[in-house]
Amino acid sequence: MQSGPIGIFDSGYGGLTVMKEIVDSLPQYDYVYLGDNARAPYGNRSFETVYEYTLQCVNALFNKGCKLVILACNTASAKALRNIQQRDLPLLDSRLRVLGVIRPTTELIGTFSKTKQVGVLATLGTVTSNSYPIEIEKFFPEITVHQQACPIWVPLIENNEFDNPGADFFIQKHLNQLMAKSANIDTILLGCTHYPLLQDKIKALLPEGIALLSQGKIVSNSLTQYLERHTDLENLCSKNGKMAFYTTDSTEIFDQQAEIFFGKKLKSEYLHIN
Numbered sequence: 013m014q015s016g017p018i019g020i021f022d023s024g025y026g027g028l029t030v031m032k033e034i035v036d037s038l039p040q041y042d043y044v045y046l047g048d049n050a051r052a053p054y055g056n057r058s059f060e061t062v063y064e065y066t067l068q069c070v071n072a073l074f075n076k077g078c079k080l081v082i083l084a085c086n087t088a089s090a091k092a093l094r095n096i097q098q099r100d101l102p103l104l105d106s107r108l109r110v111l112g113v114i115r116p117t118t119e120l121i122g123t124f125s126k127t128k129q130v131g132v133l134a135t136l137g138t139v140t141s142n143s144y145p146i147e148i149e150k151f152f153p154e155i156t157v158h159q160q161a162c163p164i165w166v167p168l169i170e171n172n173e174f175d176n177p178g179a180d181f182f183i184q185k186h187l188n189q190l191m192a193k194s195a196n197i198d199t200i201l202l203g204c205t206h207y208p209l210l211q212d213k214i215k216a217l218l219p220e221g222i223a224l225l226s227q228g229k230i231v232s233n234s235l236t237q238y239l240e241r242h243t244d245l246e247n248l249c250s251k252n253g254k255m256a257f258y259t260t261d262s263t264e265i266f267d268q269q270a271e272i273f274f275g276k277k278l279k280s281e282y283l284h285i286n
Contacts, residue, residue: 027084
């Protein structure tokens with residue numbers, strides 16, 4: 013099997029915040045990013061639809077030569093990852109791998125909380141899936157997880173309205189809803205890869221002493237360790253320090269928006285998904 017790039021998938025732009033951390037930690041590898049912008053957002057779609065769309069995009073990345081694909085999307089990780097790993101990969105090629113962003117975070121979150129009361133801010137789809145409470149219980153059964161859906165946050169970010177004063181109202185609204193569930197929450201996870209763009213505002217609006225976790229660095233550290241443990245797969249990851257970006261919608265719009273998430277200018281190509 014020939015070596016190929018590491019694939020990174022998201023329904024839109026948020027996965028670029030994860031990719032940025034991964035590239036910073038592992039710059040030697042080649043990467044292909046795919047944003048399914050034409051069908052975003054995934055957050056309010058059914059399990060069946062998210063699974064169908066995610067599998068199509070994963071296959072597209074496999075067709076680009078990727079042997080390892082990261083679902084840098086909480087909704088896709090919650091609604092599609094298990095089926096793809098258990099149902100589809102054995103039929104495609106047992107050497108291929110698809111990983112998500114939920115498991116690395118849930119393996120560590122308990123080490124940050126002293127009160128054992130944890131909050132999760134996420135899309136409606138991720139909250140409805142209950143993936144975070146289920147996964148956290150596996151590693152930290154003593155922790156109580158309080159979830160809060162924030163349906164307006166992604167549109168605010170993707171319409172570049174998140175830095176305006178009006179966004180503070182919606183950020184404060186959902187923070188208040190979360191904190192009303194328990195006054196003892198001392199750790200909050202940003203369970204959507206868009207939300208790091210709101211991190212400074214969230215910190216300013218939260219009570220002091222609450223740890224705020226975003227996924228990018230956690231996922232990049234987990235991937236580093238994963239590749240160290242799985243040398244056969246690591247040898248199939250090409251190492252030329254190259255990056256390519258694809259979108260299923262307008263490349264012009266993608267390039268403009270993606271700079272906000274990735275922190276630098278990039279040039280994308282259009283990819284049609286069957």
